[in-house]
Amino acid sequence: MAIRWGSYKVKGIYDELIRAAGKPRDVAKPLCDYLRVLKDREIEEYKAAAELAIRVMGITFTVYSEEEGSIDRAWPFDLIPRIIPRSEWLDIEAGLKQRVRALNLFIDDLYHDQKIIKDKVFPADLLQDSVNFRPQCMGISPPNAIWAHICGSDLVRDDKGTVYVLEDNLRVPSGVSYMLENRMVMKRVFPDLFEDQNILPVDDYPSQLYDMLASLSPRKIEQPEVVVWTPGIYNSAYFEHAYLAQQMGAELVEGRDLYVDEDNVVHMRTVEGLSRVDVIYRRIDDQFMDPEVFNPDSMLGVPGIMRAWKAGNVALANAPGAGVADDKVVYAYVPEIIKYYLDEDPLIPNVPTYKCINKSERDYVLENLDKLVVKPANESGGYGMLIGPQASRKERDKFKRLIKRDARNYIAQPMLILSTAPTLVGNRVEPRHLDLRPFILSGKDDVHVTMGGLTRVALRKGSTVVNSSQGGGSKDTWIVDMDEH
Amino acid sequence: MLSRVAENIYWLARYIERAENTARLINVTTNLILDLPRSANVGWEHIIEIMGTEALYNEYYDAIDERHILRFMIADVHNTGSILSSLQCARDNARTIRDIIPRETWESINDLYHIGKTSTQAGMAGIARKNRYQYLQKIILGAQTITGQLAGTMYHDIGYDFLRMGRNLERADMTTRIIDVRSADLLEEEHESLTPYENIQWMSVLKSLTGYQMYRRIIQVRVRRPDVLKFLLQEKRFPRAFYHAVCEVESCLNNLPRNMSVLEHVAELQNKVLAANLDKLKQAELHRFIDVLQFGLMQTHTGITETYFAK
Numbered sequence: 001m002a003i004r005w006g007s008y009k010v011k012g013i014y015d016e017l018i019r020a021a022g023k024p025r026d027v028a029k030p031l032c033d034y035l036r037v038l039k040d041r042e043i044e045e046y047k048a049a050a051e052l053a054i055r056v057m058g059i060t061f062t063v064y065s066e067e068e069g070s071i072d073r074a075w076p077f078d079l080i081p082r083i084i085p086r087s088e089w090l091d092i093e094a095g096l097k098q099r100v101r102a103l104n105l106f107i108d109d110l111y112h113d114q115k116i117i118k119d120k121v122f123p124a125d126l127l128q129d130s131v132n133f134r135p136q137c138m139g140i141s142p143p144n145a146i147w148a149h150i151c152g153s154d155l156v157r158d159d160k161g162t163v164y165v166l167e168d169n170l171r172v173p174s175g176v177s178y179m180l181e182n183r184m185v186m187k188r189v190f191p192d193l194f195e196d197q198n199i200l201p202v203d204d205y206p207s208q209l210y211d212m213l214a215s216l217s218p219r220k221i222e223q224p225e226v227v228v229w230t231p232g233i234y235n236s237a238y239f240e241h242a243y244l245a246q247q248m249g250a251e252l253v254e255g256r257d258l259y260v261d262e263d264n265v266v267h268m269r270t271v272e273g274l275s276r277v278d279v280i281y282r283r284i285d286d287q288f289m290d291p292e293v294f295n296p297d298s299m300l301g302v303p304g305i306m307r308a309w310k311a312g313n314v315a316l317a318n319a320p321g322a323g324v325a326d327d328k329v330v331y332a333y334v335p336e337i338i339k340y341y342l343d344e345d346p347l348i349p350n351v352p353t354y355k356c357i358n359k360s361e362r363d364y365v366l367e368n369l370d371k372l373v374v375k376p377a378n379e380s381g382g383y384g385m386l387i388g389p390q391a392s393r394k395e396r397d398k399f400k401r402l403i404k405r406d407a408r409n410y411i412a413q414p415m416l417i418l419s420t421a422p423t424l425v426g427n428r429v430e431p432r433h434l435d436l437r438p439f440i441l442s443g444k445d446d447v448h449v450t451m452g453g454l455t456r457v458a459l460r461k462g463s464t465v466v467n468s469s470q471g472g473g474s475k476d477t478w479i480v481d482m483d484e485h
Numbered sequence: 486m487l488s489r490v491a492e493n494i495y496w497l498a499r500y501i502e503r504a505e506n507t508a509r510l511i512n513v514t515t516n517l518i519l520d521l522p523r524s525a526n527v528g529w530e531h532i533i534e535i536m537g538t539e540a541l542y543n544e545y546y547d548a549i550d551e552r553h554i555l556r557f558m559i560a561d562v563h564n565t566g567s568i569l570s571s572l573q574c575a576r577d578n579a580r581t582i583r584d585i586i587p588r589e590t591w592e593s594i595n596d597l598y599h600i601g602k603t604s605t606q607a608g609m610a611g612i613a614r615k616n617r618y619q620y621l622q623k624i625i626l627g628a629q630t631i632t633g634q635l636a637g638t639m640y641h642d643i644g645y646d647f648l649r650m651g652r653n654l655e656r657a658d659m660t661t662r663i664i665d666v667r668s669a670d671l672l673e674e675e676h677e678s679l680t681p682y683e684n685i686q687w688m689s690v691l692k693s694l695t696g697y698q699m700y701r702r703i704i705q706v707r708v709r710r711p712d713v714l715k716f717l718l719q720e721k722r723f724p725r726a727f728y729h730a731v732c733e734v735e736s737c738l739n740n741l742p743r744n745m746s747v748l749e750h751v752a753e754l755q756n757k758v759l760a761a762n763l764d765k766l767k768q769a770e771l772h773r774f775i776d777v778l779q780f781g782l783m784q785t786h787t788g789i790t791e792t793y794f795a796k
Contacts, residue, residue, distance in 0.1 A: 233581050246584055256796065257489050269488040271643065271793040272742050 002040045002427040005032055014161040015431060016082050016421040027085040027480050030197055035080070035429075043427045046189055050079055053185045075178060076473035077185060078423045082434060082455040086200065086481040089452070092155070092163060092438075095347030097447040098338060100151050100440045103168065103325045105341040107147040110324055111137050121340050122333055126357065129408045130324055131377070132171070134286060136293050137321035140310055143216050144444045147322040150209070150281075151440040152176070155453075156351070157419035164351045164416075165334070166435065170318060170326035172283045176205060176439045177240040179454040180247075182476040198481040200451045205439070206247035209281075212443040213248075216315035217278040224278035227251045227268065229258070231284045231300050241283050250281070260304030264311040279315045280305075286320045328377045328411045329355060356403050356410040365412040366403065369396045372412040374403070387464075389415050418464050421475065423457055432457050433464045436477065452477035490585065491647045492794040493578045497586075498635075498651030500575035501594070504568045504601070505628035506659030508621040510535075511558060513663055513693030515617065520685050529554040535665050536566055555617070560605035568624055572601040587638040590631055597627035646737035650789060653737075657730035658782050661775045663693060664717060687713045694725045714763040714771070718778075727778065728758050734785065747788035754781035 006022040017028035024032035038046075054075055084092075109116050110133070116122045127133055152173025154166040183202050187194055210226065217224030228250050230241035245252035251268065259267050259274065267274035282289065288298040293306040308314045324330065332353040338346045354361040354372070365372060374386040386399040403410045420431035438453030455475040456466035466472040514532050530549050533542050536558075545563055546553045559568050576598045583591055604620050632652065639645055667690050688708050691697040696717065703720070704712050720726040735751045738744045758778060766774055 242584055251487055252584070253487065254489065257487050269796070271486050271488055271491045271647075 002038060002043050003035045003429050005036060005429075008422060008429055008431070010420075010431065013159040013417055013431070014157055014419040016084075016157070016419055016434070017080075018422060025083075027083050027482060031081065031083065031193065034193060040427050043424070046079060047424070049189045050077060050185050053188045054181075075181070076459065077182060078432075078457055078459070078473050078475045079186075079189070080422050080424060080429065081186065081476040081478045082421045082436070082457075083478045083480055084452065086479050086483070089479045092348060093449045095165075096153055096438060096440050096449050098342065098344060098347050099153065099165065099168070099334065100148065100442055100447060102334070102338040102341045103151070103170065104146050104148055104442060106337045107170075107319075107322055107325050108141075108145045109341075111140060111147075111321060116337070116340055119340070121336055123357070126329060126333075126408065127324075130327055130330070132286070132321075132323035132327055134294075134321035134324070136306065137319070140319075140321075142319045143218075143315060146442050146444075147319040148325065149212060149216070149317040149319075149442050151442070152437050152453075153440065155348070155436045155438065156416060159417040159419065161419070163348060165348050166351055166416075167328060167331055168326060168334070169437075171285060171323040172237075172318070173437070173439065174237040174240050174283075175437050175454040175456075176450070177243040178474055179439075179450065179452070179477070180205060181243075182454070182474055186476040197478075200479045200481060202451050202477075205450055206244060208441055208448050209244065210248040210250070212441045212448075213250075213279045213281055213315075213317060215444050216317060218312055218315060219276075219278055221278075225251075225268075225276060226279040226281065227253045227277055229253050229255070229280050229282040229284055231255075231288065235283075237283065244281075253277075255284070255298075255300045255302045258302040258305070260302060260308050264304065264308045264313050266302075266305065266308045266314040277314060279317065281317050286323060289320060328353075328375050329357065329408065332411055351413045351416060354412040356407040356412065362403065362407055365410075366400055369399060369412075371415060373415055374399050374410055374412045377409045377411065387415070416464075418458075421455075421457070423459070423475075425461075430461065432459060432461070433466070434458070434475070435466050452479045486643055488794045490582055491644065492790075493582045494585065494644050495647040495651035495789070495794075497575050497578040497582070497594075498648045499655040500571045500578065501628050501631050502652045502655035503566065503659070504571040504575065504597075505625050506656065506663070507558060507566065507568050507571065508624040508628075509693045510659065510663055510666065511555065512618070512621055513689055514666055515614075516689040516693070517666065517686055520689065521682060531666065532558065535662050538564060538566060559620075569601050569605060572598040572624075585639075585644055587634060589638070590634045593627065593631050593634060597624070597631065600624075600627060643740060646740050647793075650734050650737045653730040653733040654782055654786055654789075656725060657727045657734075658779060660694065660717060660725055660727050660730070661778050661782075663690060664714070665772065665775050666690070683710065684708045690717075696723060696725060699723055711764045714766070718758055718761070718763065728755065731755055731758070741793070743792055747785060747792055750781065750785045750788050754778070754785065757781060 005018065005024060008018055008021055010018055010020055017024055017032065019025050054077060106116065110127065117124045117127065148170040150173060152169040152175060154169070155163055156166045157163050179202060213226045214224050226248065228241055228245040228248070230238060230252055232238065232254050235241070242252055253268055257268050258277065259269060261267065266277045266280070268277050284300060287295045288300045290303060290306040291298045291301045292303045294301070305314070306320065309316050309320065331350065332355045335346045335350055338344060354365050356362040356365055365374070369386070369388045372388045374388065376384045386395060388396065418433040418435060420433055422429040423432035434455055434457040436453050436455050439450045441448045455477045456472050457475055458464055458466050458471070459473045460471050463471065510532065514529065518529070528549070529551050533539050533554060541564060542554070542557055545561070546557065557564050557567065561567050562570050562573065564570060565574070576594050579586060579591055579594045600623055604623070635648060639648070667686060684707065687710055688697060691700050691708065691713060694717065700708070700713065700716050704716060706712060716723065716726065718727045721729055721732060723729055731751060731754055735748065735755070738748050738751065761774060
């Protein structure tokens with residue numbers, strides 16, 4: 001027998017499935033029992049089946065390489081799911097809804113009266129320097145005062161078992177297609193596991209997304225024209241853009257397909273002629289959207305799209321400027337933001353965060369770089385980070401200089417030891433660190449959270465970097481209802 | 486359907502067809518040169534003229550000889566009409582419409598591109614005379630496979646009409662160019678000593694278009710210039726004939742909106758080709774007539790572009 005839970009070493013770090021060697025958590029027991037009796041040959045067969053499914057379904061992500069331009073790679077996937085009991089998930093869900101509600105109120109306030117600054121809860125300086133604040137959006141009121149319609153918040157669990165929010169992605173969060181595809185793969189490979197347990201479904205996301213987007217339409221018509229706007233095939237998330245468009249039955253457009261007329265109405269160019277567009281799910285950064293307003297050199301943008309949006313003739317999701325709250329320094333203020341707008345305590349804590357903009361906190365960071373993780377405010381994908389305990393003296397000195405030069409742009413957090421889950425290494429299981437990205441949709445009346453989310457796992461032993469561009473993989477995420485037995 | 490998507494489908498089909506027909510064009514030229522006596526002094530340079538790429542060729546090559554010309558026609562990516570460029574462009578277009586074309590077809594396009602690329606590198610095995618026929622045959626067969634897969638598995642909505650229009654316009658154009666190989670002042674018609682070769686050459690033109698067998702079945706007389714021209718230009722039922730291809734374009738246009746002005750160009754072109762008295766056309770006149778047909782195709786292409794893909 002290949003998988004022996006008795007020799008799985010937990011070593012004092014919280015493991016998602018295993019309480020202690022040989023002892024699965026209740027929620028993982030049926031899975032662990034199932035895996036325990038598999039023979040090597042069967043594991044090989046399951047792995048081959050999953051690889052085949054991934055290939056047949058064409059699940060890829062794009063990596064840019066100097067030699068070959070952009071290339072599609074098969075999505076790295078681990079067969080052993082990450083499992084969370086529904087009772088625990090309900091708490092997390094409530095926390096995420098609370099958080100996104102507060103963030104939307106915050107963004108709307110920043111682009112209107114800025115009460116939170118006047119009340120001295122949020123420093124005016126921070127807004128001044130924010131690279132994601134768009135003065136061009138001041139005074140604009142998107143429908144229902146919602147700016148971040150789609151949010152992807154990264155959750156981590158530390159070695160003791162506490163769940164934290166690590167960051168909120170409010171610009172163009174990606175990964176949801178992989179969440180959906182992972183489930184498809186698992187259902188193909190392990191149909192019997194899904195029969196025997198109450199694993200809650202995730203596949204309603206595209207229709208939820210479509211309904212939310214359609215509800216933003218400025219024209220109140222039966223079938224508003226909803227489109228997905230992609231920067232094009234060389235974007236690393238192009239697979240997802242195409243996938244979501246296909247799943248929603250929406251057109252996948254590029255900038256050159258769109259045209260804004262003199263009445264500030266957006267059209268797409270079709271073989272029938274111009275055809276009006278009502279809602280744009282844009283997967284392109286603010287700065288590239290409209291050369292009239294933002295980066296004038298943008299080849300991907302559509303001149304006049306901001307005019308059309310301001311005139312209320314088209315809905316943009318997420319709204320331009322929503323990224324102001326997608327900033328690692330703003331992140332540090334989210335507990336205060338929740339308190340300020342909702343008068344509630346945060347249901348999910350932030351990872352303790354030192355803001356380099358405050359002198360006392362900065363001094364602490366500079367003194368303790370070997371214990372901390374330093375992150376720039378506006379990079380994503382794990383770029384430009386310093387992982388203090390693993391860094392060389394030279395790298396730490398470099399960050400010392402960077403922080404001194406541009407303190408506002410950096411935050412630091414204690415080195416979190418992420419929870420682990422059993423992951424296949426050959427035909428054996430070993431613990432690997434992971435995180436979780438649920439997706440939160442904010443509509444007119446309702447906030448909807450995906451059932452679970454995308455679990456990303458650092459496939460290299462000991463690594464905590466989960467990004468697919470840097471050696472990460474993913475797992476299916478199961479929310480299991482234990483009460484229905 | 487988005488204009489960009491329709492345009493990508495249209496060009497995908499054109500490039501695949503172009504790769505196939507360039508391979509056919511090289512085949513017919515190779516055969517002609519092998520068949521003709523040395524005294525005819527026929528060279529490869531005509532193939533460059535026929536493709537309208539003399540200026541580009543002269544920019545990159547000093548010598549005019551078989552090896553360089555074939556390199557230019559097969560593997561040179563500076564030449565946008567080379568087989569390799571066509572396959573590369575086909576692949577780039579296919580990439581952006583992967584949700585429209587069947588997955589197997591995407592893989593075939595990818596494969597064909599890799600075949601085209603690897604066989605022309607490393608000692609240029611595909612260009613050496615010894616392997617040339619096999620190489621060209623692989624390209625032709627690969628292109629036909631893709632065309633067949635699309636016919637058999639692609640959803641036949643207006644996207645498929647754009648595909649067929651691209652394919653047939655390109656095919657009509659290349660058929661005229663292949664005929665042009667024969668009519669371009671290769672031989673003076675009065676050149677007495679060459680009469681015995683005349684038929685052999687027209688036969689090889691037919692063969693390069695896989696039309697010999699069909700010609701024999703339909704025409705049932707020996708291979709004669711006027712009959713071959715009639716067959717390749719005016720025959721409605723032979724898929725590589727000019728008239729057939731133009732009728733295909735017409736039938737696609739009938740499924741599309743806003744088709745009035747393009748249909749007029751197509752009707753004009755149909756009239757012109759059917760009205761021609763091919764018995765009477767001497768070489769120089771034939772060459773001019775082919776220019777007229779190519780101009781009509783260009784007008785049709787421009788009409789399609791302006792009506793459906795306009796920016």
